[in-house]
Amino acid sequence: MTSTYSTFQLIRDIRTFLLPYRKRFLIGSFLRVTSDIVWLFPIWAISQIINFATTYQAGQSLHTFWWLTLGVWLVAVYHSINQDLAKYFIYPIAEQINIDVQLKTLKHMFKLDSQWHERENSGNKIQRLTRGGDSFNELIRLYVDLLIESTVSIVGITFILFDLGWVFILILIFFFVSYFFLSFYLTKKASAQSNLANIEWEKFDGVIFESVNNIATIRSLGIADSIHRILSHCAQRLMKEIRLRVIRFRTRESVLNLYKELFRQMLLFYTVWNVFQGQYEVGVIALVLLYFYKIESSAYEFAEISNRLILAKIAIVRMMDILHEAPTVEVSGTRAFPRNWNILELKNISFSYHGRKILNGFDLQIKRGEKVGLVGLSGAGKSTLFKLLLKLYENYEGDICFDSTSLRDIRRASYIERVAHVPQETELFNLSLKDNVLLAGGARKGLSDRLKRALHIAHVDDFLNKLPVGMDSLIGEKGIKLSGGERQRVGIARAVYKHPEILFLDEATSHLDGDSEKKIQAALHSFFKGVTAVVIAHRLSTLKEMDRIVVLNKGRVVEQGSFEQLLKQKGEFWKLWQKQS
Template identity: 30%
Template sequence: MIDGNNVKELNISWLRKHIGVVGQEPVLFNTTIAENIGYGADGATESDIQEAAKEANAHDFISKLPQGYNTLVGERGAQLSGGQKQRIAIARALVRKPVILLLDEATSALDATSESKVQQALDKVSKGRTTVIVAHRLSTIRTADKIVVISNGKVVEQGTHMDLLGLRGHYHALVNAQQLNAIDEIENKNEDKSEGKVQRLGRMTRTSTGSDFSIHEDERPTVIEDIEEHQPPPVSMMRILKKNMPEWPFILIGSLGSIVMGFAMPIFGVLFGDILGVMARPDDQEVRDGTDEYSLYFVIAGVAVGIATFLQIYTYGVAGEKLTMRLRGELFESMVQQEVAWFDKKSNNSGSLCARLSGDAASVQGATGQRVGIVLQSIATIGLGVALALYYEWRLGLVTLCFTPVILVAQYLFLKSSRGETFSNQQALEKSSKIAVEAVGNIRTVASLGREQTFHELYMLELLPAHKVALRNTHIRGLVFGLARSIMFFAYSTTMYYGGQLMVEDGIPFETILKVGQTLMMGTMSIANAIGFAPNFQKGIAAASHIFHLLDRKPQIYDPPQVSERNWTPEGNVKYQQVEFFYPSRPSISVLQGLNVDVLDGQTVALVGQSGCGKSTCIQLLERFYDPVSGSVCIDEHDVSSVTMHSLRLQLGIVSQEPVLFDRTIAENIAYGDIGRTVPMSEIIEAAKKANIHNFITTLPLGYDTRLGEKGTQLSGGQKQRVAIARALIRNPRVLLLDEATSALDTESEKVVQEALDKAKVGRTCIIIAHRLSTIQDADVIFVMNHGQVAEMGTHSELLSKHGLYYKLCSMQSGPR
C-alpha cells in the first residue's frame, strides 16, 4: 500500500518513476558514467547528473578519470571497484529525485571513509522523502525514525535506535556483535591519561573524512574506448577447406555428386535435342524406337541425378555441421584462453562474443558445404556446356559465349559491394546483441528504472546503419540477379538467330542448333544460380575471417615454455616484491607503486584501505589475471609466471565481493570448485555446512538439486555468498583469498560463517580484503594500503595503539556505544 492505494492498482511506469532503488549488487550498463546516471531520470541534464554524483560522493573520483563523466564503465561496471559502482548506482537513484528511496545494502561495498561520506549524503537526501533501508551494517541506520527487526519472516522488534537498545533484545545483540571492542579496551586503558579521549573519538566517528588517505580510485581498468574493431584481413578459401579436412570423405562424395548434378543439365540439352531430331523423322517406326530409347536415357539420368542430389545434400550437410561444431569449440576455447585485459576492450563484451559464437560459426557454412556444392555444380555445368557447344558447332558456341563476360563483370561488382555489407551486418549484430544481452540479463534493474523503451530504441538504433546499407545494396543485388536471369534469354535469342542463318546457309541440322542452345542456356542459368548464393558465400568468407583472426591471436599472458604440468603443492608463502603495476587500458595511472608484502605459510593476512587503493589488484596479480609491470609475485620463491596457470590456480581458492554462480544445481555449483575430480556428495555437504548454507539448502524442495537460475538469481545475496564460500573450500586450497567474502551476510550469519572460515584457515595461508574491519581483527598481520604501497602493518591491537590510518578506519566503523 502507498498512501492507502494498493500498488497492484497503480500504473507500473508511474509507480517506478517515483521510486529510487539502490540494490545490494549494483548493476551498471556498458556505457558512459553520465549515461548510467542519466538512466535514472528522463531528460536529466549534465548539471543534474553532476549534482547527483556529488551527493553520492562520486564526483571526485569521476573527475580524476581520463574521460571524466564520458568514461565507459565496462560490462556490468566491471572496470570500477565495488565502492565506485555503488556510488554511481546511488547517484542514479538520486537524480530522479524520488518520493520513495529504497536502499538495499546501499553502502555495503564502501570503505569506512566513503561510507561515512555517502551516509551523510543519504541522510541529507532522505529528508522530505520516505526512505526504506535494508541493512546489515547497523551503523548506517542509527538515525532512522523507525527500525524494524525481522526474524523468521516476522517483526520481532520496532522502534528507534535508543528504544531498541533499551530493550536489550535482538537489536541489542546485533549491535554488540558488530562492535570493535578492542577500541573500547584501548580507550578505557587511556581514560586516565586523557579524559576527553572518548569524546574526540566520537567526534572522529562523525566528522572524519580520512584526509590522511589519498583517495586512489584507479584500481580497476577502464574500457579501451578508442579502438574500434577493424575489418580483419580476408581468409583464403583453401584455409577454410583445410579446417574441414577431417570430413574429406564426405566432401569428396558430395563433390562427386555435385559434378554429376552439374553434368545433368547439359546432358539433358543433348538428349532433348536428339529426341526432337528423332521426332522429326518421317518413319513412324523410327520415331517410336527412338523415343523409347531416349525415354530410357531420361529415366537413367533421373535416377543418377536423384542419387547424386541425395549424396550432395547429405554429405555436405554432415561436413558443414561438423565444421560448425568444431569452429564453435575452437572459438570458445580461444576466447576463454585470452588474458583478462582482452575482455576489457569495448568490442569484446559478452553480447559481441556470444554473437560470434552463435552467428559466425554457422555463417561459415555459407562458404562451405552445400554452397560449395552449388558452385562446383555450376562450374561443371558451364564447363561441359561450353565443351559440348564447341564440339557440336564451334561457331555458334563462340557467339553464345560472348555473353559470359557480362555476367562475370556483374558478379564482380556485386561481390565487391556485398563484402562491405557483410561487415556492417556483422558489426550491427554484435552491437545489438550486446544491448539485448545486457538488457535481458539485468531486466530487474531495467524495469526498476523504467527503461524498457530506452533499450528497445538503442537496440533498433544499432541495427539501423546495417539496415540502410542493406537497402542500398538490395537495388544492386536485384539489378545483378535480374541481369543474370535475363541474359539467358538474350543468349537464346542470339543463338536462335545465328543458328537459323547457319541452317539456311550451311545446312546444319536444327537438332544441333537446339543442342548448342540448350547446353549453353543451362550454363548461363547455372551462373545465375551461383550468383544467387553469392551473399551467403560472401557472408561465410567474412565470418571465417573473424574466426581465424581470433584463433590466430596469441594471449598476452601464457604458460612459460618448456614447463610441464605437474602436481605442484606449495607450502603457501606469498611474497610481493617491489611490484609496480598499471592496467593496460590506463598506462598513465599507476595502481601499485613498489608494493612489498610478505605472507608466511599458514598466516592470515588482511589488506585494508580506501576503495581503489589496489587491494583487489593484489589478488588479481596473484591469480595472474594480469602480470606486474615490474617486480615479482611469488609463491614459495616461485614467481607465479614460472609455473603453469592451471597448477597455480589449483592452489588458490577465491571468494569475491560479488559472487558469480552458474545456472546449474547447488551441488554442481559447489563441485565446480574442484573440477579435477568427481566430488562426492559427502564433501559437498561438508563444505556447505562449513559455509553455513547446509541448513538453508535442506529446506528447499529439491535440496542440493535446486537450480540457481542465471547468475544465481534464485538466492539472496547472503545465500549466494555462502554457496561461493563452500565452492572455495571444497578444493582445499593452499592459499585462500577472501575479497569481501562476508560483506553480503547479515550479522548472525556473518558470525557463524566467520567461525567456519576461522576453522578453514587453519593449516593454509589466507589473504583477506575487507572493509568491515570486524572480520579481520584476529588476522596475524594487517596491511593498511595507501598510494599503492603499505602505509602501516601490524596486528589489530598494534595498529590501534598507533592511532594512525587504521585507527581512523576502525573509529568510523565502531558503531554506537
Template identity: 25%
Template sequence: MINRNLISEIQKTPRLFFVSVFLSVFSAFLLLWEYWLIAKIIQNAFLDNIGIKVLKPIFIQAVVVLTLRMITDYFDDLYAQKLVGVIQKNVRSRIIQKVALLGPSYMEKKQSGAMLSMLLDGVDTLETYFRSYLPQLIKSLLIPTLFLLVVSPLDYIASVIFFLTLPLIPFFMILIGKWTKNASERQWRLITQLSGYLQDVLRGLETLVVLGRSEEQGNKIEAISEAYRVSTLRVQRWAFISSLALELIATISIALVAVSLGLRLVSGEMNYQIALFTLLLAPEYYKPMRSLGSYFHVSLDAEAAATDIYAFLNVSEELTLKIKDESFSFSDLTFENVSYRYPETKVYAVQDINFRLKAGESLAMVGQSGSGKSTIMQLALGLIKPTKGRILINGKDMHDGQIGHWQSRISYVPQKPYLFGMSISENIAMEANLDQTKKKRIEKLAQETGLSESILNCPQGLDTLVGQGGIELSGGQQELLYLTRAFYEAREILFLDEVTDNLDIISEQNVINALNNLLRKKTSLIIAHRLTTVEQVDRILVFHEGHLVEQGKPGQLKAQKNYYYNLVKGENS
C-alpha cells in the same frame, strides 16, 4: 570476394572442402551425360522413329545417371555441412580460448552483448560463406570450363557465345558489389551494436526502471533499430538490382545461343541432337555464375563479421595457457618488485609490491577502494602479467610454464560469481545430472558450510532451481553456495574476493563461520572489505594508493597504530 583469414580456415580442413568441390564437378559431368542421353532419346524417338526396344537401354541408362547425380548431390551437401560445422566449432573454440587468454581486465572494457553477438551471430554468418559462396566460386571456374571443353568440338559458335558472355556476369557482380560493400559493413555494425546494446539493457533493466531511465534507453534502442531497418533495406535494394542485372545478362545470353541454334537448325547446318543438347546445357552453363551472384551479397555480411572476429583473435594476449601437471606441488607464491599498469592508462595500479605466501598460510589484503587489492588478486591468479617485476611459483616465474599448474590448484570465489540456471546442487558441482554419490557429498558439505540451514525455505532444498528461470537467493545464501562450491572442488589453495560485502550481520556471521571451517589446512589469499572477517588469518597486507604499506599479524598492526589501525578505527566508528 576472397578473405585470407577465411581461406586459412579451409587450409586446416582441406579434405572436406576438396571432396565437396570434386563431388560438385562430378555432378556436373553426370549432368552432361544425362542431357546427352535425353537429347539422344528425343532424336531417336521423334526424328529417327527408332523403336522402344532400342530406346529402353538408353532410357535405363539415363535413369541410372539421374539417380547417381542425386546421390552425388546429397553427399556434396553432406560434406559441405560437415565442413561448416568443423570451421564454426574451431572459430568458436578459438574465440573462447582468446577470451581466457586476454583475461578479465581486457574483457571488462568490452560490451558483453557485442561479444556474445560475435560469438553466436558472427560465427553463424560464416556458414553461407563456406557452404555456398566459396564452393560456388570454385564451381563457377571449373564447371563452365568443363562445359566449354565438351561443347567446343560439337558447336564452336555456341562455345564462342558462351565464352564471350559469361564474363559479363562477374563483371557486373563485382561492380555492384563495390557499391554494396559499405552498406553491408554498416548493416553488420548496426546489428552487432543493437544486439549487444539490447542484451546489456536487459541485464540492467531493473536498475534502469528504478532510476527512471528505461524510457530513454527504449528510445535509443528504437533509434538503432530504425537505422538497422534503413540499412537492411538499402542492402536488399542493391541485392535486387544485382539479381535483376545478372538474370537479365544470363537470359539474353541464353537467348543468343537459342537463336543461333534455331537458325542453323532450320537451315540444316546442325544436327538436332547436338542442338538440343547445347540448348539444354545453356541454362546450366550460366547457373554456377548466377548462383555465385546470389551468394555474393551474403558473402559481404560474412566478410564484415570476419573482420571483427579476426581483429579480436589477433589482439595481443597477456597470458599463455599451459597444460596442468598433476604432480605439481605448491610451496610458495612470491611477488618480487611487481608493478602493473592497465592498458591505455599512464598511472600504475600497483607499484613495487613484495610479499610471500607460503603453503598452508592465510593472507588477507585490506585497504580502501582503489588501493590495488583486486589488481593483486588478478596478478596472483595469473589473469594478467606484471608490467614490471616477477611473480614466482616455487621459485620459478609464473608465466614460464607455471600457469596451468598453479591455476589447477586454486578455488576462486569472486566478488560477483555467476549463478547458472540449474539446481543449487548442480551450481555447486558445476555440472548437470549428478549421481547419488556426488549428491551425498554435496549434502555433507552444505551442512558443514551452513548452506543447508540457510535454504530451509527453498521448496526442494538443494534440488531447487535457481538462476535464470528459478528462485532468487539472498546475498548470504549465494555466498554460502559459492563457498560450498569451493569446498566441493577440494583444492589446496583458496582465493576469496570481498565475500562478505553487502551482507547483513546475520548472513555475514554465517559466512564467517563457513570461512573458518574452509580455511583450515588451506593456503588462502583474501580480499577483505569488512575487517571482522580477517581476525583469524596469519598475516594482513595493507594497501594504500597502489602500494603495500604494512604487513603483519592483526594484533601487531593494531599495536602500531598506523594504516591498519586507522581502518579498524574507521569501521568501528
C-alpha cells in the same frame, strides 16, 4: 587481418576442420558429382528426340525414342536419389564443423588476456563467434548445393557442345566469364556495404545483450526509457546501413538480369539463323537454349557463390581475428607451481589501469599458511591486487615470487589448480547447484564427502531443503533463483570444495546478514588450517582472526599488524574502525 585473409587461407582452414570427417565428405562429394554428370544427359536426349521427331515417317522403328526416354527416366531416378544422399552425408558435417569452430574459438577466448575481453563487449563476441561458425556451415552447404553442380555443368556442356564448333564454345565462355566478372565487380561494391552493416549489427546486438543481462538493474533504477533511447539510436544507424546494402544488392540483380536476357536473345537468333542455313538440325535449338539456361544458371550460381563467399569471409575473418589474437598471460611461463614454497612476496609492484596508477611501489611478504586481511578505502587497490595474484594481468612493474620463482614464469594452469577465489559478486551458471560447486574441482565421482563438507562449511545446507530437488535443482541464469547471500555461499562452497593451497576472499560475505556471516566465518576458521588465505573485507570485525592485517592507501602499504596492534596504533586502521563502530 580482413585484407590479408585470402581465399586460399579460407580453403585451407575449411580443409583443416573437414579432416576428421573426410571419408563421409568424399562419399557425399562422389554422389553429388556423378548425379550432376548424368543429369546433363536429358537435355541431349531431348534434342535427339526432336531431331528424330522431325524426320520420323509412319512405320519407322521407335527404338531410338524408347531407348532415349528410358535413359532419361533412369537418369532422373539416379539424380534424384543421389542428390539427396549427397546432402545426407555432407549437411551433418557442415553442422558439426559449425559446432567445432565455435568450441575452438570459445576455448581460445578463455585463454585471452583480460585487456582483450575488456575491449570487446559480450554481444560483439557472441556475434563474431556464431556468425563465423554459421559461415563455415554455409560454405560447406554451398559446396554441395551449388559449386559441384555449376562446375560439372560448365565443364560437361563445354565438352558436349564441342561437336557444334568452336564458335558456340567461345560464345558460352565469353558469356560465363563476362557475367562472372560483372557480378564480381557489383558484388564487391555491395559486400563492402554489407560489412558496414555487420559491424552495426554487432554493436546493436552488444547493447541488446547487455540490456537483457542487466535487466534487473534497469528495472530497479528506472532507466528503461534511457536504455531504449540508446537502442533506438543504434537501430537508426543500423537501418541506414541496411538500406544502403539493399540498394547495392538490388542494383546488382537488375544489371545482371538485363545482361543475361540480352545475351540469350542474341544466342537464340544466331542458333536459329544457322538452322535456317542448314548448318544444324532443329534439335540443336533446344540443345543450345537448354544448355545455355544451365550455363546461365551456373554463371549466376558462381556469382552467388562469389557473393556469399565474400560475405562469409567477412564473418569468418572477424572470428579468425579472435583465433589469431595471441594470449600472453595464459601461455606465459613454463614452470610448474612450486609445491614446497614458503614465502609469497610482492616486490615493489606498480600497476596502472587505463592511465590511472592503482598500485605504486607495493611491497608485501606472506608466509605459507598465514592468514592476511587487506583493508582500505574504495580504490585503494585491493581488488586489483587480487587480479595480479590470480595471474590475470602481467603488465605490472616489479615482481611476484613464490620463494625465488617468479609468478610470470609459472604456467597459469599449474598455478590456478592450487588457488581458489571467491569474488564479491559470485558468477553462477544455469546448471544445478551441485554442478556449480563441482565446476571448481572438475572430478565428479568419489568426492561426495568433500562436497558435503564444502556445502556444510559454506552453510549452503541451511537453504538446500527449500530447493525443489535439493542440490540437483537448477538455479537459473547467473543463479537468479538464489538470493545474493545464497549465491555467495555457493561461491564459498565452490572454493572450499577445490581444497586450495591459497584462498583469495574478496568481500566474500558482504551479502550475508550478521548472524550468517559469523557462522560461516567460524566454519571457515577451521578450514583455514593449512591454507594460505588473503581476505578483503569491508566489515573490519570479520578480520579479528587474521594473523596479520595490511592497510592500503593509494596503492601502498601504510600499516600492518594484528587486529589489536593496529587499534592501539590509532592510525589508518583505527580511523576506519571508528567509522564502523
